[in-house]
Each structure stands twice: as C-alpha cells, then as structure tokens.
Amino acid sequence: MLRKVLRILFSVIGGSLGFIIGRFLLKIDYFSFFNETTLKMVIFYILSCLLFGLITFILFPAIYGLIRKLLDYVENHMQKLTAIEIIFGAVGAIIALIIASMFGSILTSIPKVGVIIYACVNIVAAIIGADLSVKKRDEIMGVFLSFKKSGANKEKKGKTSFKGTAKVLDTSVIIDGRIFDICQTGFIEGTLIIPTFVLAELRHIADSSDGLKRNRGRRGLDVLNRIQKELNVDVEISEKDFPDIAEVDIKLLKLAQVLNGKVITNDYNLNKVAEFQGVPVLNINELANAIKPVVLPGEEMNIQIIKDGKESGQGISYLDDGTMIVVEGGRKYIGENLAVVVTSVLQTPAGRMIFAKKKD
Structure with a gap:
C-alpha cells in the first residue's frame, strides 16, 4: 500500500516538475509556436506534465530501490553507533551549519550558482562537523569531565584526586585480581577505563559451562565491584567500540591510542604487540618481578x-x-x-x- 502511495506521489512530483520545465521552455524561441493562443499553451502544459509524470511513474521502482538501499545503509551504520556518538554527531553537525551560515550572504551573492554552492558547503560542513565530533568524543568529554572534577574537588576536600593518563584494563588483569591491591596502595594514578567489550568478555566467561572459567569470570566481576565501591579511584565505563576490529586485545590497544592512555595487563603476548604498535603498557608481572628481593x-x-x-x-x-x-x-x-x-x-x-x- 505504501509503495503505491509513494508511486502516485512521485508521479505528481514529476508532473509538477514538468509544469515548471514547460514554463521555462515556452520562453525559448523554438517553442514560441505554443505561445500564440491560450489553448496551445494549456495543451503544451498538459503534455509536459503528463510526459514527466509518466517518466517518474516508470522510473519509480529504480528510484525506490535506491532509496531503500540508502536507508538500509544508514540504518546499519546507525545501529553500530552508541547513543552518545549519535548525540555528539548531531551537535557537531549543527555547530558546523551555524558556522557555514556565516558565509551564506557571501556565497548567495554569486550569480546563478551561488545558492548551489551555498547548499553544497552546508552539506559538506555538516558531514565534517559530525565526523569530527564523533571521533573526538572522548577528548571532548574529557575536557568537560576535568572541569566537573575540578569543581567537585573544591566542594569535597576529603576526597583525594589523582591526575594522570587514563589506564585501560584488559580482561586478564581484571581476572588476576592484583590490580585491586595495587590501586589500594595508590601507585596507580589516573582514571581506570573499563571498556564495554571487556565487560562483555568477562560476562561471557562468567556464564561459561566450564566451572574453572566461570569462577574466573565471576572473580573478575567481583574485583571490578570492589574497585568501584571500596577504593578512592576514578573508574569510567567506556562505550567506545571498534566494530571493524574483531579481537578484544586489538580493540584495547586502539582505545588506548584514542585516549592517549596506557594498557594495564599481565598478558605477555599483548605486551609484545603493544610494544610493536607503540602503545604504553603497564605489566603487572613485570611490576611483581621488580619488587622481589x-x-x-x-x-x-x-x-x-x-x-x-x-x-x-x-x-x-x-x-x-x-x-x-x-x-x-x-x-x-x-x-x-x-x-x-x-x-x-x-x-x-x-x-x-x-x-x-x-x-x-
């Protein structure tokens, strides 16, 4: 039913377009014959409307298919974005459009093509603004959080505040449990970042049919709860994900690069990959070896x-x-x-x- 309604609507739009084109054609000397009488003009308008209406009626399936593909493409990519990323993208696009509108009077003053150039500039500005806003989401949020924390620290003198780079925890170090004791000593400074994909992996391990894996997963979740409730450290759940990357370890390194932070792990292989990619790593095992007698x-x-x-x-x-x-x-x-x-x-x-x- 909707398809039929849209087809009729497209045909009406095509007919309207034919009327506009007909008016333009009548100004050309070649079509001056139809300007001789009102009847000829009416016939010309009717033929123009019917012709373009018929064209749009015939081309509707192809146009409808392209629109559907475009909507599916947009929907699939929108599903991969978090709510925060969508909000940041919309805000970035609005800010970019406001900036672009400042140059509107200059561009629209250009004869004939000024309006087209202005429209293209607005589209490009909106795309760039949304893209930059989403990519720099964590940095923007970090700026606002720093202001918020500085204000909170003035009100709450009793709470100790640590400044430093963000520390991204991997699954192995959470399950290991020693990170709780290290944080308790105060040697770890900065915000502890817990990625949502690490939480998903922990939950998957905790739901495993294997008893040993299940216990390890539950211990990891307990360690996180204890860190949040008992320790005086900042813990942040990061919703940043990289759908194009399948491995959790590579996602961790990518997130650390985006946040300009460090990865805390006790995984020897992850440590080597991080060194190769130039990502700073804090290895719990190396720390334990360093403090041995x-x-x-x-x-x-x-x-x-x-x-x-x-x-x-x-x-x-x-x-x-x-x-x-x-x-x-x-x-x-x-x-x-x-x-x-x-x-x-x-x-x-x-x-x-x-x-x-x-x-x-």
Whole structure:
C-alpha cells in the first residue's frame, strides 16, 4: 500500500516538475509556436506534465530501490553507533551549519550558482562537523569531565584526586585480581577505563559451562565491584567500540591510542604487540618481578627441596614469593632442608629463576 502511495506521489512530483520545465521552455524561441493562443499553451502544459509524470511513474521502482538501499545503509551504520556518538554527531553537525551560515550572504551573492554552492558547503560542513565530533568524543568529554572534577574537588576536600593518563584494563588483569591491591596502595594514578567489550568478555566467561572459567569470570566481576565501591579511584565505563576490529586485545590497544592512555595487563603476548604498535603498557608481572628481593651470586640461603627438576640430579625449591630455585645435585635431598649458595640468577619476562648448589 505504501509503495503505491509513494508511486502516485512521485508521479505528481514529476508532473509538477514538468509544469515548471514547460514554463521555462515556452520562453525559448523554438517553442514560441505554443505561445500564440491560450489553448496551445494549456495543451503544451498538459503534455509536459503528463510526459514527466509518466517518466517518474516508470522510473519509480529504480528510484525506490535506491532509496531503500540508502536507508538500509544508514540504518546499519546507525545501529553500530552508541547513543552518545549519535548525540555528539548531531551537535557537531549543527555547530558546523551555524558556522557555514556565516558565509551564506557571501556565497548567495554569486550569480546563478551561488545558492548551489551555498547548499553544497552546508552539506559538506555538516558531514565534517559530525565526523569530527564523533571521533573526538572522548577528548571532548574529557575536557568537560576535568572541569566537573575540578569543581567537585573544591566542594569535597576529603576526597583525594589523582591526575594522570587514563589506564585501560584488559580482561586478564581484571581476572588476576592484583590490580585491586595495587590501586589500594595508590601507585596507580589516573582514571581506570573499563571498556564495554571487556565487560562483555568477562560476562561471557562468567556464564561459561566450564566451572574453572566461570569462577574466573565471576572473580573478575567481583574485583571490578570492589574497585568501584571500596577504593578512592576514578573508574569510567567506556562505550567506545571498534566494530571493524574483531579481537578484544586489538580493540584495547586502539582505545588506548584514542585516549592517549596506557594498557594495564599481565598478558605477555599483548605486551609484545603493544610494544610493536607503540602503545604504553603497564605489566603487572613485570611490576611483581621488580619488587622481589634481589639475590646475588654467592649469597647463602636455607631452603627445602620440594621436587626433582627437569635435568638429571636437579632439585627444585621455591621462595615465599614463588621464585623457583634450581639446585644442582639436590634431587637426593627432596623433603629435606638444605643450605645452598646462589650461583646465578636468570631474569625473564615470565619471572625470575635462581640457580644454586649445595654449600660445601
């Protein structure tokens, strides 16, 4: 029904267009024959309206198909945008149109083509304004939030305010849980950014049929709740997404680039990719290794041999912080306390290993 109504409406528009074109044609000497009598003019107008009305009636399916494709294209892209992005795009387009209207009197004064140029300038300005506003949404919001926080800090003297770059948390570091203790010490400054796609991944893990994954996901959600409720740090849920990117880790790096912030993780592979892309990373494991007690070759310690090592005759022990000690010839002392001397220390991104031998 709607299609039929639109077809009739298009035909009427075509007929109206034919009337306007007919008036223009009658001013040309070639069509002066129809100006001789009123009857001829009426016949010419009727023929012009019928001709263009028929043309639009015939071309309607093609025009309707193009309009449908355009609407579907716009709808699909609009669905990928968040409500905040749509609002920012609309505001940006309005501001751009206001700026463009300042030059309206200059452009419209150009003979013949002035109005067309003015219309084109308005369209281009609206598109550029909307695009810039959406892309710079986080920076614009950051400016307003900084004003808001500065005002809030004056009213609330008791709350400590930290200034620094934004810290984007990845899924692994949230599930790990040590981020809560680090934030509690006050060594992390700046706003903690929790992307919505990370929350979606956590929720997916928490709903897993695998019991171990389910517990890890729920622990991650509990850690986030504790950070929001118990710690004096700024936490922001970022709705920024990148639909063209499938992997969550790559989205994290892209978001950190957009916010000009840093990624907090304990994922070794993500750390390497971030270094390659030039994104600053704070690795929890590297921090843990950095604060472990320093052990130098020649130092003596008393340890308990727990199990045998990979190589023949080796025994394995552990310090309280989990550092592995490999003792040459320590296999026969499993279950016993043994005085050893450190021979060397191996530092790797995965952790620290201490090599020792039995004290003479």
